[in-house]
Amino acid sequence: MESILHGVEGYMYPNEMELQWSIxxxxxxxxxxxxxGAFILASLERVFRVESVRPTYRLALLTALAFLLxxxxxxxxxxxxxxxxxxMYLTPHTASAMAMFGFVYLWYLMVVLLxxxxxxxxxxxxxxxxxxxxxxxxxxxxxxxxxxxxSEEALRADDxxxxxxxxxxxxxxxxxxxxxxxxxxSVKANPWWSTPLMPIxxxxxxxxxxxxxxxxxxxxxxxxxxAEIDMRCVDTIARxxxxxFIIDFSLEMLDLVHRIYxxxxxxxxxxxxxxxxxxxxxxxxxxxxxxxxxxxxxALTQLVKLTDGARRGTYxxxxxxxxxxxxxxxxxxxxxxxxxxxxxxxxxxxxMEFASREGLLAAIVLMILPFLILWALVELLxxxxxxxxxxxxxx
Amino acid sequence: xxxxxxxxxxxxxxxxxxxxAAQVAFDAVLRGEPTSAPNYQTAEHWWGMTIxxxxxxxCGNCVRACKEENDVPREPYYFRTWVERYHxxxxxxxxxxxxxxxxxxxxxxxxxxxxDGSKSFFVPKLCNHCAHSPxxxxxxVGATFESPDGVVLVDKTYCLGCRYCVQACPxxxxxxxxxxxxxxxxxxxxxxxxxxxxxxxxxxCPTDARVLGDLKNPKDPIHEFLRTHxxxxxxxxxxxxxxxxxxxxxxxxx
Amino acid sequence: MxxxxxxxxxxxxxxxxxxxxLVAFFVLRALFVPAGFGLYGHYRAGAIExxxxxxxxxxxxxxxxxxxxxxxDAMKGGPHxxxxxxxxxxxxxxxxxxxxxxxxxxxxxxVLCARCHAASVARPARFPQIDVxxxxxxxxxxxxxxxxxxxxxxxxxxxxxxxxxxxxGGGQKGGTR
Numbered sequence: 001m002e003s004i005l006h007g008v009e010g011y012m013y014p015n016e017m018e019l020q021w022s023i024x025x026x027x028x029x030x031x032x033x034x035x036x037g038a039f040i041l042a043s044l045e046r047v048f049r050v051e052s053v054r055p056t057y058r059l060a061l062l063t064a065l066a067f068l069l070x071x072x073x074x075x076x077x078x079x080x081x082x083x084x085x086x087x088m089y090l091t092p093h094t095a096s097a098m099a100m101f102g103f104v105y106l107w108y109l110m111v112v113l114l115x116x117x118x119x120x121x122x123x124x125x126x127x128x129x130x131x132x133x134x135x136x137x138x139x140x141x142x143x144x145x146x147x148x149x150x151s152e153e154a155l156r157a158d159d160x161x162x163x164x165x166x167x168x169x170x171x172x173x174x175x176x177x178x179x180x181x182x183x184x185x186s187v188k189a190n191p192w193w194s195t196p197l198m199p200i201x202x203x204x205x206x207x208x209x210x211x212x213x214x215x216x217x218x219x220x221x222x223x224x225x226x227a228e229i230d231m232r233c234v235d236t237i238a239r240x241x242x243x244x245f246i247i248d249f250s251l252e253m254l255d256l257v258h259r260i261y262x263x264x265x266x267x268x269x270x271x272x273x274x275x276x277x278x279x280x281x282x283x284x285x286x287x288x289x290x291x292x293x294x295x296x297x298x299a300l301t302q303l304v305k306l307t308d309g310a311r312r313g314t315y316x317x318x319x320x321x322x323x324x325x326x327x328x329x330x331x332x333x334x335x336x337x338x339x340x341x342x343x344x345x346x347x348x349x350x351x352m353e354f355a356s357r358e359g360l361l362a363a364i365v366l367m368i369l370p371f372l373i374l375w376a377l378v379e380l381l382x383x384x385x386x387x388x389x390x391x392x393x394x395x
Numbered sequence: 396x397x398x399x400x401x402x403x404x405x406x407x408x409x410x411x412x413x414x415x416a417a418q419v420a421f422d423a424v425l426r427g428e429p430t431s432a433p434n435y436q437t438a439e440h441w442w443g444m445t446i447x448x449x450x451x452x453x454c455g456n457c458v459r460a461c462k463e464e465n466d467v468p469r470e471p472y473y474f475r476t477w478v479e480r481y482h483x484x485x486x487x488x489x490x491x492x493x494x495x496x497x498x499x500x501x502x503x504x505x506x507x508x509x510x511d512g513s514k515s516f517f518v519p520k521l522c523n524h525c526a527h528s529p530x531x532x533x534x535x536v537g538a539t540f541e542s543p544d545g546v547v548l549v550d551k552t553y554c555l556g557c558r559y560c561v562q563a564c565p566x567x568x569x570x571x572x573x574x575x576x577x578x579x580x581x582x583x584x585x586x587x588x589x590x591x592x593x594x595x596x597x598x599x600c601p602t603d604a605r606v607l608g609d610l611k612n613p614k615d616p617i618h619e620f621l622r623t624h625x626x627x628x629x630x631x632x633x634x635x636x637x638x639x640x641x642x643x644x645x646x647x648x649x
Numbered sequence: 650m651x652x653x654x655x656x657x658x659x660x661x662x663x664x665x666x667x668x669x670x671l672v673a674f675f676v677l678r679a680l681f682v683p684a685g686f687g688l689y690g691h692y693r694a695g696a697i698e699x700x701x702x703x704x705x706x707x708x709x710x711x712x713x714x715x716x717x718x719x720x721x722d723a724m725k726g727g728p729h730x731x732x733x734x735x736x737x738x739x740x741x742x743x744x745x746x747x748x749x750x751x752x753x754x755x756x757x758x759x760v761l762c763a764r765c766h767a768a769s770v771a772r773p774a775r776f777p778q779i780d781v782x783x784x785x786x787x788x789x790x791x792x793x794x795x796x797x798x799x800x801x802x803x804x805x806x807x808x809x810x811x812x813x814x815x816x817x818g819g820g821q822k823g824g825t826r
Contacts, residue, residue, distance in 0.1 A: 005471065011479075011493035011649075013520075013567030014472045020558040020571070080556015080576030087536040087553065089674070090682045093691050098559055099535035110670075115663065122659070145666070147659035154656035161660060188633055189529060189565035342567055343649035345493055437697075452772045454765045456736055463740050464706040480771050507770045515771035540692035542700075550696035553683070586703035598707045601736045601765055602776075 003351060010346025017348050019338045022358040024074035026334045027366055029180045029202065030327055031071045034370075036177035036203065037210010038064040039113070039169060044240065046166040052236040058383030059221065060214045061117050066374035068109055074366055077357055097183045108176050112169040118143070119162040121381050123150045139380065177206040184333060191266035192337040197255050204248035209326035211241045212319040219316060221378070231308050238315050242298040245322070249291055252329075269344040277339055277347060282332045290325015294318040435589045440544040441611040442583055443638030444597075445620050446519055448645070450604035453478055453517035455499040460599035462500070464584060473570045474498040475581040476521040476596055483647045485512035491647040518641075518648055519605060521596070522547060522568040522581035523629065526636030530560035530569065539578065545610075545638060546583045554578050565633050583607070610638070706740035709733075713745065720797060727798030728777070737761055737796070758790040 004017050042060035044050045076082040089106075092099035118125075126148050129140035178199040184190075185198025215237045222229045259267060274282050297318040301311055335350050353359035461476045462469060478499030482492040496503060499517075507515055524547050525531075531539055531547060538554035541547050554577035561569040561578060572579040584594035592598070593607045600606075608617030620626075620642070627644045628637035641648075654661050685694035713734040714721060724730045735741055743751040759781075768778040779785075785792075795801055 011495070014474045014477050014495055014498045015561075015570040016567045017472050020561050075557075078557070080558075080571060081554070084536075084553070084555045086681075087555065090678055091537050091686055091691070093535055093537050095532050095691075096535045096559070098533065098557065102535075110667070118663070145659060145662045147662060149656055149659060151656050154659065157657050157660060183559075187529075187533070187563050189563055338562075342565060343493065345491070345649060449773055452765055452776055453769065456764070460707065460735075460740070465703070482771070502764055503769065503771065505767070505769050509770045515769075516773075517771055537686070537691040537693070540690055540696070542697055543689055548696065548700045550693050550699070552699070553693055553696065582700055585700045587705060587707075589701050590705075592705065592707075592709050595707050595740075598709060598733055599736045601732045603731060 007349030008346060011343055012341040012346040012348055013343060016341060019350050021334055021338060023352055023363045024078045024358050026330045027074045027363050030330045031067050032177050032180055033206030034210050034213050035064045035067045036173040036206040038214050039173045040207050041211050041214050043166050043170050050236060052232045055230045055233045056214050056218045059218055062377045062383060063214055063217060063374055065113050065117060066370040066377055068113060069373055070366060070370045077362055097179055097186060101179050104175050104179055108172050112165060112172050116162055116165045119158045122158055123155060126150050174203060178203050189342060190337050192270055195255060197251060201251045204244060204251060205326050205329055207244045208248050209323055211237060211244060212322040215315060216319040234315060238298060238301060242302060245295055249295060266344060269340050273340045273347060278332060278336050281328050286325050286328035286332055290321055290328050294321040437543040439611060440609050442545045442588060443608045443610055445606050445608055445617055445640045447604045448516055448518055448641055448643035450602045451517040451519055452602055453480060453499060453503050454601060455502045456599040456601060457519060457596035457605060458498050458500045460595040464595035468573060471497055479518045479520060481518060481647060482507050482513055482515045488647040523566055523637035523639040524583060526638060529563045529635060533559045533563040546585050548582055548585060549578055549580060551575055551577045565630050705742045707735045708742040708745040723797045727800055729797060729799060762790040
């Protein structure tokens with residue numbers, strides 16, 4: 001605690017010198033954002049019939065699942081009493097956005113994601129249940145739920161139900177990540193967070209990060225398999241990334257311009273914070289490197305005819321910068337919102353530990369975990385096996 | 396005083412002034428034992444507090460008394476109540492210099508010289524026990540709530556330690572107790588006020604700057620106070636329904 | 650099974666699985682929601698009682714006066730008349746409950762009195778305050794001032810009686826509200 005005192009400048013209420021929400025709470029909206037974004041990309045194909053992105057359909061769903069499974073972990077590590085977290089399901093306070101999330105999460109996981117993945121993979125699951133000789137065959141058998149019916153009628157029924165689920169899944173994905181924005185946006189005590197734009201800004205930055213993540217994963221995984229990257233697919237994804245990014249950037253600029261113009265009582269302290277303690281993460285990393293640069297690179301690919309290789313490299317670079325930039329955005333919202341005093345008279349610092357329960361190491365492990373889970377999922381339910389899966393979609 | 400006389404006075408005092416049930420409770424109070432509150436009806440009370448900034452001398456008695464009464468962690472920085480010192484330079488109400496060394500626990504070392512055209516004063520702060528509390532609103536499980544008699548309390552066995560309420564409080568009055576890993580804050584000495592005592596901070600205040608008030612009691616001096624003073628609450632624009640009323644609150648106070 | 654549901658048997662199984670989990674959820678809820686939850690509001694009713702169960706550290710003036718009934722008389726008419734006992738003497742509920750075993754400790758006047766009366770720019774101007782070094786040097790305050798009534802001469806006085814209060818040192822006699 002003594003070290004925190006030294007990091008305080010000006011006046012902070014005594015109880016607010018130590019930050020309440022750590023890097024794990026930065027990680028959480030980042031992860032759920034990737035889930036929502038990946039799902040929106042998948043829904044592009046399923047609902048909006050953008051068939052050029054079909055090669056990424058299954059990968060996007062598995063990515064969403066892998067990240068969704070990890071999403072509660074940073075929260076559990078953060079809670080003072082994680083063993084009591086089930087209380088959110090037993091006695092949810094309906095006035096609290098945080099409580100209602102528990103149900104949105106469950107809904108999204110069970111009814112949207114798991115069901116959609118199961119329906120899309122069912123034919124392969126049935127086939128693998130019969131053909132696999134390794135112990136994995138038991139897993140497939142359980143996954144068939146006892147039914148081996150893969151007749152045309154059954155598959156058509158699957159397709160119809162899957163369509164409806166994706167349709168329902170789009171607003172569900174919006175809700176999943178929009179609520180995170182609302183968790184911050186509804187806190188009137190904190191002027192950095194309190195704005196009706198917050199859920200929308202969070203949502204569009206989620207879409208941007210999810211699309212970028214799937215794009216990068218697709219390119220990397222295809223390369224690792226030694227297969228050919230479908231450029232038509234990647235070009236389309238990049239175009240949607242570009243559009244989403246423009247909307248996201250416009251929303252963030254709207255918020256900024258509005259704040260500067262109205263210059264209410266909190267403006268002076270927030271302005272000072274952005275220009276000093278938040279200069280590197282906000283101006284340099286989030287805006288310049290994480291938004292303007294990738295936007296410029298993507299615009300370049302839209303305006304100038306580049307070779308396939310050049311485009312791939314540009315997309316990869318833009319994708320990585322985007323992911324870094326969106327992480328920085330989460331950091332700036334969560335950490336930035338706690339660096340200034342609610343008295344508007346002072347600032348504190350965030351002393352991030354390394355090996356503690358809420359430290360950097362935990363954050364790194366939690367960011368690696370979804371990729372491990374994704375790898376396992378891809379092994380269990382390969383997204384890119386046969387042409388018959390493609391044919392069923394086209395039917 | 397001899398033991399005999401002491402005992403006589405004690406016994407007759409008790410007989411005269413206390414009913415049986417209350418006597419049992421009062422004895423337990425004197426022994427320092429925790430006990431329930433007989434004869435206390437929550438519906439008959441609506442608690443608040445008045446703070447007279449013009450009377451506060453920044454002695455820090457309230458901060459020390461609270462930490463003692465409520466077993467608040469002594470190491471900085473955990474406070475159920477604290478005192479701030481404001482030093483407003485001449486003509487510059489927008490940039491007051493504020494300090495609260497260890498919350499005012501050890502008093503305030505003198506820092507300012509008289510006669511430089513500035514004004515200085517002390518402002519005690521605590522949980523405002525808001526009637527429309529934003530902290531109660533955001534709790535995901537119902538571990539913090541407003542009691543029927545107007546006190547915002549914490550259910551320590553139910554709190555998850557998610558810290559959402561700490562973020563939502565505009566006054567900075569909540570903190571996480573490192574020992575229980577749950578949230579903690581001023582409880583308006585609920586264990587005292589339900590037994591007819593006043594809060595520890597009001598008990599220890601030498602100038603009556605802090606006074607507990609029961610808005611439902613027509614005889615409570617708070618009604619006279621609110622009528623005869625120009626009172627304000629902190630951050631009125633947040634419409635929290637704060638029940639901590641300040642007299643003499645300067646515009647520079649945050 | 651497949652025959653009776655056409656080719657939707659697997660969908661029925663999934664639906665049944667969901668229905669079963671929903672039922673399980675409500676059963677678990679009924680079992681594990683704590684008793685008394687929701688009685689007065691969205692919280693555990695028992696929490697109110699638990700918040701009342703805390704030992705008291707400050708007994709309050711009435712408890713002190715039960716035994717020390719001479720003190721209010723000594724304070725009458727003086728500037729400390731309304732100051733409660735434990736404001737200076739600290740928490741004494743333990744002592745009030747067991748006076749023989751739990752002794753009270755007399756505070757050191759040099760430390761105690763300065764807490765309120767050391768001059769400070771932030772203190773209200775009308776409040777009696779002094780520069781301690783100028784006023785008392787190294788002397789204890791109780792040398793000249795009886796703590797319970799500081800403007801009356803002390804019972805055993807080693808020095809001169811305190812001066813009669815001038816226009817500034819009036820103190821808060823009785824206090825105004």
